[in-house]
Amino acid sequence: MPITLGQAVVLMSFVVLLLWIPLREVPGLGTIGNAVLVGLSADATLWLLDEPTAMAARVALMVGGVLLCGLATGMYIGAQLGRGPRDGLMTGLHRRTGLSLRLVRTAIEVGVVLVGLVLGGVLGIGTVLYALAIGPLTQLALPWFLVDLEPPTPVDAP
Numbered sequence: 001m002p003i004t005l006g007q008a009v010v011l012m013s014f015v016v017l018l019l020w021i022p023l024r025e026v027p028g029l030g031t032i033g034n035a036v037l038v039g040l041s042a043d044a045t046l047w048l049l050d051e052p053t054a055m056a057a058r059v060a061l062m063v064g065g066v067l068l069c070g071l072a073t074g075m076y077i078g079a080q081l082g083r084g085p086r087d088g089l090m091t092g093l094h095r096r097t098g099l100s101l102r103l104v105r106t107a108i109e110v111g112v113v114l115v116g117l118v119l120g121g122v123l124g125i126g127t128v129l130y131a132l133a134i135g136p137l138t139q140l141a142l143p144w145f146l147v148d149l150e151p152p153t154p155v156d157a158p
Contacts, residue, residue, distance in 0.1 A: 006043030010036055016085035023092030028082020035085055062126045069130070070137025077138070078145030086112075090135075101142070105135030 003011070013035035017027065052058050077083050083091055090105045097104065109131035117123060 006039035010039035030082035074141025
């Protein structure tokens with residue numbers, strides 16, 4: 001019996017979480033929420049919405065979706081409630097290698113695209129756009145939303 005896109009996303013999210021072990025990444029509430037809710041949201045969206053037929057609408061949704069995903073990734077990572085599976089892989093590899101977040105995330109996404117092609121997937125412009133843009137967009141957005149978890153140092157009273 002075939003599985004839905006959302007079910008595949010959830011399954012692969014938990015597989016990617018196994019890659020966190022050698023990186024010593026620690027999951028949080030946001031990690032589990034991301035692993036499950038992204039897949040459920042994908043299935044719900046595909047069930048509720050029809051594919052747009054107008055090319056302008058398709059392009060706008062593609063570009064808008066990539067931009068919104070970059071912004072949202074900066075927001076939820078910045079909230080410090082736990083990163084999603086690929087985001088934790090990104091931050092763990094960034095911490096271990098010293099490479100920029102944008103470079104590490106781009107390498108992860110290009111690797112995912114290559115695996116998809118090997119498995120018989122088709123390369124589309126949206127896939128290429130996402131793979132090349134999500135890392136730089138995340139690195140750009142993250143500082144805007146980063147919550148500092150360090151307690152403020154007390155000011156010495158005179």
